[in-house]
Amino acid sequence: MSTKKRYEFDMSKEEVTDFLRALATAIDQDASEISGYNLPLPNYHKLKVSLKQGEDNLRLKLKLKHYETADDEEDEYFEIKGREEYKKLKKRMKTYFEEIGDSLKEKQFPSREIVSVFLKDSETMVAYEDNGEEFYAEYREACTAFGQAFEAEDLDRFRKAYERLGAVKDQCHAKHKD
Numbered sequence: 336m337s338t339k340k341r342y343e344f345d346m347s348k349e350e351v352t353d354f355l356r357a358l359a360t361a362i363d364q365d366a367s368e369i370s371g372y373n374l375p376l377p378n379y380h381k382l383k384v385s386l387k388q389g390e391d392n393l394r395l396k397l398k399l400k401h402y403e404t405a406d407d408e409e410d411e412y413f414e415i416k417g418r419e420e421y422k423k424l425k426k427r428m429k430t431y432f433e434e435i436g437d438s439l440k441e442k443q444f445p446s447r448e449i450v451s452v453f454l455k456d457s458e459t460m461v462a463y464e465d466n467g468e469e470f471y472a473e474y475r476e477a478c479t480a481f482g483q484a485f486e487a488e489d490l491d492r493f494r495k496a497y498e499r500l501g502a503v504k505d506q507c508h509a510k511h512k513d
Contacts, residue, residue, distance in 0.1 A: 377401040467507040
């Protein structure tokens with residue numbers, strides 16, 4: 336589940352540029368807040384900034400959409416374990432897998448970020464016990480081929496690797512219901 340937060344500010348041109356610099360720094364440093372503004376920058380998956388010219392100032396709107404977490408104790412547990420809740424992981428993986436498929440339908444590569452996050456999530460997923468371990472070795476091999484095809488910028492090979500990933504996933508899901 337995700338939560339939306341909205342912030343609005345009336346700022347001068349100079350204040351806007353300072354804010355945008357602070358935002359860029361926070362993103363670059365993976366900070367949990369925007370320094371100097373005491374604005375939280377949680378585990379967001381969508382961030383939107385808009386500016387509108389006013390008579391005297393600029394109207395800056397910041398919209399954040401971020402994943403909700405249960406409670407601090409549970410977050411701390413998953414952070415220690417290096418994992419997150421299995422269902423959340425699987426939901427994100429499904430979304431990214433579909434986005435990759437959509438890109439392939441348009442005969443183009445998906446973004447590097449989507450592929451990178453999907454492969455990282457795949458590494459996390461195969462660390463869970465009792466969730467299809469007998470398919471993990473084959474899935475890892477398929478992920479390796481998938482990543483190599485992407486890096487080689489070979490669209491045909493990438494499509495075949497994607498299809499292989501889908502086949503392994505389908506076999507696993509047929510045996511182990513989500």
